[in-house]
Amino acid sequence: MDLLREFVDLFLHLDKHLDGIIRQYGLWTYLILFLIIFAETGLVITPFLPGDSLLFAVGAFAARGSFDVMLVFILLSIAAIVGDTVNYWIGYTIGPKIFHKENVRFLNKKHLDRTHEFYEKHGGKTIIIARFIPIIRTFAPFVAGIGRMTYGRFISYNVIGGLLWISIFVFGGYFFGNIQFVKERFSLVIVAIIVISVMPMIIELIRARRERPVTSQQ
Numbered sequence: 001m002d003l004l005r006e007f008v009d010l011f012l013h014l015d016k017h018l019d020g021i022i023r024q025y026g027l028w029t030y031l032i033l034f035l036i037i038f039a040e041t042g043l044v045i046t047p048f049l050p051g052d053s054l055l056f057a058v059g060a061f062a063a064r065g066s067f068d069v070m071l072v073f074i075l076l077s078i079a080a081i082v083g084d085t086v087n088y089w090i091g092y093t094i095g096p097k098i099f100h101k102e103n104v105r106f107l108n109k110k111h112l113d114r115t116h117e118f119y120e121k122h123g124g125k126t127i128i129i130a131r132f133i134p135i136i137r138t139f140a141p142f143v144a145g146i147g148r149m150t151y152g153r154f155i156s157y158n159v160i161g162g163l164l165w166i167s168i169f170v171f172g173g174y175f176f177g178n179i180q181f182v183k184e185r186f187s188l189v190i191v192a193i194i195v196i197s198v199m200p201m202i203i204e205l206i207r208a209r210r211e212r213p214v215t216s217q218q
Helices: 002-012 014-025 028-042 052-063 069-099 109-132 136-146 151-176 180-184 186-211
Strands: none
Touching: 014 028, 014 052, 014 186, 028 052, 028 069, 028 136, 052 069, 052 151, 052 186, 069 136, 069 151, 109 136, 109 151, 109 186, 136 151, 180 186
């Protein structure tokens, strides 16, 4: 319970935590951010890490002079693209064995199945769309690897999606994060970003349940 409370506090007060990291680690913060984005996109067991909200906060701090915004954009774009690439190859090599197992330690099979359904519906462009949906974005490249999407096709979607994702949230934070209204209600803005991010997944789940045929009982 304490861990959950700390996790919620991290998201709601992301600006304060990020400020503390900058003060403590200085330039090493660039590496920390790189590793967080890489892990969220590259390791199928870490879909819980902050993505959209962290990028927005980083952009806001860049506007204050804490980061070089172009350096952040380049580094985190590389982290996102390399992360998805690693995830794809993990899915390509060991994914089929994992996908057909019912209970896999450290892996939520339901999230994997939902991503597979999402992938089946939207095809290759799932790699781009998924960048903006928490959890789905972590599993999408893994599922693409399982589905044996050709690497040439995957990398094009990967690069486009990665650049769009990083640029929209980092530059969004850079240009809007320090508006007085946003600064005074930063936690609410972060919550709004999270809610908007998960809405497509919720809508898909509701739609899938409505479309599921009802079996009549004899």
